[in-house]
Amino acid sequence: MPTRVLPEKSEVTIIGGGIVGVTIAHELAKRGEEVTVIEKRFIGSGSTFRCGTGIRQQFNDEANVQTMKRSVELWKKYSEEYGFSFEQSGYLFLLYDDDEVETFKRNIAIQNRFGVPTRLITPEEAKEIVPLLDISEVVAASWNPTDGKASPFQSTAAFALHAEEFGAKLVEYTEVKDFIVENGEIKGLKTNRGKIKTGTVINATNAWAKLINAMAGIRAIPIEPYKHQAVITQPIKRGSVKPMVISFKYGHAYLTQTAHGGVIGGVGYELGPTYDLNPTYEFMREVSYYFTKIIPALRELLILRTWAGYYAKTPDSNPAIGKIEELSDYYIAAGFSGHGFMMAPAVAEMVADLITKGKTDLPAWWYDPYRFERGELRGQALQMG
Ligand SMILES: Cc1cc2nc3c(=O)[nH]c(=O)nc-3n(C[C@H](O)[C@H](O)[C@H](O)COP(=O)(O)OP(=O)(O)OC[C@H]3O[C@@H](n4cnc5c(N)ncnc54)[C@H](O)[C@@H]3O)c2cc1C
Numbered sequence: 001m002p003t004r005v006l007p008e009k010s011e012v013t014i015i016g017g018g019i020v021g022v023t024i025a026h027e028l029a030k031r032g033e034e035v036t037v038i039e040k041r042f043i044g045s046g047s048t049f050r051c052g053t054g055i056r057q058q059f060n061d062e063a064n065v066q067t068m069k070r071s072v073e074l075w076k077k078y079s080e081e082y083g084f085s086f087e088q089s090g091y092l093f094l095l096y097d098d099d100e101v102e103t104f105k106r107n108i109a110i111q112n113r114f115g116v117p118t119r120l121i122t123p124e125e126a127k128e129i130v131p132l133l134d135i136s137e138v139v140a141a142s143w144n145p146t147d148g149k150a151s152p153f154q155s156t157a158a159f160a161l162h163a164e165e166f167g168a169k170l171v172e173y174t175e176v177k178d179f180i181v182e183n184g185e186i187k188g189l190k191t192n193r194g195k196i197k198t199g200t201v202i203n204a205t206n207a208w209a210k211l212i213n214a215m216a217g218i219r220a221i222p223i224e225p226y227k228h229q230a231v232i233t234q235p236i237k238r239g240s241v242k243p244m245v246i247s248f249k250y251g252h253a254y255l256t257q258t259a260h261g262g263v264i265g266g267v268g269y270e271l272g273p274t275y276d277l278n279p280t281y282e283f284m285r286e287v288s289y290y291f292t293k294i295i296p297a298l299r300e301l302l303i304l305r306t307w308a309g310y311y312a313k314t315p316d317s318n319p320a321i322g323k324i325e326e327l328s329d330y331y332i333a334a335g336f337s338g339h340g341f342m343m344a345p346a347v348a349e350m351v352a353d354l355i356t357k358g359k360t361d362l363p364a365w366w367y368d369p370y371r372f373e374r375g376e377l378r379g380q381a382l383q384m385g
Contacts, residue, residue: 002039002043002164002170002172003169003172004173004174004193006036006038006171006174006191006193006194006195007036007169007171007196008196008197009196010035010169010196010197010198011035011200012033012036012198012200012202013035013198013201013202014201015176015201015203016037016039016046016205016206016334017042017043017044017045017170017172018044018046018204018206018340019044019048019152019340019341019344020204020333020343020344020348021037021039021202021204022043022044022156022159022163023159023344024202024204024347024348024351025160026159026160026163027348027352028168028352029163029167029168031356034167035163035168036168036169036170036171036196036198037168038175038176038189039170039171039172039173039174040173040175040176041172041173043156043160043170044156044157046207047207047309047310047311047312047340048152049152050230050308051340051341052230052254052264052385053152053256053258053341054091054147054149054256054341055068055072055086055147055149055342056068056144056147056148057069057072057147058107058116058118058144058382059107059110059111059381059382060106060107060379060381060382061366061378061381062110062113062114063318063365063366063367063378065111065114067343067362067363068342068343068346069114070346070362071347072088072146072148074345074346075155076088078158079150079155082158082161082162083158084150084154084155084157084158085150085259086150086155087149087242087259088145088147088148089145089244089256090129090143090148091142091143091147091148091243091244091246092126092129092142092143092244092246093141093246093248094138094245094246094249095140095142096139096247096249097139100139101120104120104140105120107142107382108120108142116144117144118144119142119143120140120141121142122141123135123139123141125143126141129143130241130242130243131240132240132295132296132297132298133294133295134295145243147244148244149244149258150341174193175191175192176189176191176212176215177190177192178190179215179327181216181217181327184327184328185199185328186198186199186200186329189201199329200329200355201216201330201331202330202351203216203330203331203332203333203334204333204334205334206310206336207223207225207275207312209221209312209320209332209335210222210223210224216324216330217326218327218330220372221320221332222314222315222372223312223313223334223335224272225274225275225311226271226272226273226313227271228266228269228308228309228311228338229266229269229279229283229287229307229309230265230306230309230385231264231287231305232258232262232264232305233264233302233303233304234262234304235261236257236263236301238261240257240263241263242256243256247290247293250267250290250293250294251267251269251286251287252267252385253265253266253268253287253294253384253385254384255295263301265287265291266287267283267286267287267290269282269283269286269287270311277307277308278308279306279307284303311337312334312340313335316371316377316378316379317339318335318337318366318367318378319333319334319337319339319340319343319367320368320372321333321350321367322354322369323354329355332369333351338383338384339383349362366378
């Protein structure tokens with residue numbers, strides 16, 4: 001069980017108890033490291049419990065495809081070992097014109113090169129997968145049946161529980177307020193519940209990452225919080241919308257059905273940078289309009305709940321992951337730009353490799369936190385919502 005008692009010391013301390021902090025703690029503890037997670041509210045309370053559940057390998061560059069291929073392997077492995085639900089029910093991108101088809105053909109070629117079995121299918125095949133779809137304007141679809149979704153609640157709780165079994169400490173309702181640094185070396189952290197001695201710190205606070213960096217006196221790594229909202233409808237017949245359905249034409253919308261039967265999703269209605277999380281009427285109007293363009297039958301449903309969370313965005317929509325050289329030993333894994341839930345298991349492996357071995361087989365170089373100041377931005381990662 002998470003505690004409110006801060007240990008006196010910990011070899012590694014992770015700031016932030018979202019899926020990223022918790023999976024890194026799990027991986028490090030599994031490798032025998034002494035690790036503590038400090039979370040200012042409760043585990044998952046940041047963006048993790050507000051996410052859209054989606055997990056996909058359909059990206060538009062090699063690094064993200066490789067990372068997500070590994071992540072999906074880990075989602076599968078741990079869901080089987082720990083008994084949380086990870087459904088490989090696919091991602092279906094609806095395409096509406098030749099330009100979109102050409103772009104997705106290029107993406108599919110990259111994905112296939114790494115063994116991700118995405119293929120272009122006809123509108124009729126798309127309708128066989130989701131019979132409720134309006135395909136009157138659809139010219140093709142990009143379909144990968146091995147993409148999927150998982151419950152953020154179940155999965156985060158399972159990783160947290162097993163991290164604790166491996167010896168990790170999870171400390172809730174404790175806010176990191178400052179770093180204790182001597183001659184460029186981290187000696188500890190100050191919190192609202194006292195100090196902890198520590199040598200290695202990982203900033204896994206995503207939307208708050210720049211505030212933690214500022215405490216550490218680190219030059220700007222551009223990560224800004226943007227408000228994104230989501231809805232869930234009343235339940236419909238199970239199996240009605242198995243995959244995550246995406247339509248860039250209709251509002252950058254994404255939607256799927258949860259295990260409880262409701263349709264969950266959002267659109268690309270972004271506000272910020274801001275820490276405000278009040279839901280807005282404009283979002284509700286857009287989501288209702290776009291969702292019913294994709295699946296007209298959704299107009300019969302009531303929206304039960306709407307909420308907001310953060311996309312912690314970088315200028316190229318790729319996260320910043322790696323060691324920060326100005327301070328020993330300080331690492332960052334933040335700025336996931338709407339992809340942090342799906343990437344977490346692979347990111348955990350990547351960060352644990354960097355800490356325990358100093359290198360990783362995963363493409364960490366792509367997420368180099370210094371690329372911004374060098375002006376070497378990556379291509380925009382495929383983002384929806
Ligand atoms: C509407 C919506 C839909 C989304 N859909 C998807 C999706 O389908 N798939 C996907 O992969 N991603 C999705 N995302 C993005 C996903 O939610 C995030 O990328 C992911 O949750 C990031 O996890 P994290 O652990 O890095 O951050 P968080 O879960 O935000 O955790 C960071 C934690 O740090 C804590 N913290 C901050 N400051 C301090 C401090 N000073 N001291 C201690 N603790 C601190 C916070 O309280 C917070 O709990 C979506 C996001 C939103 C808002």
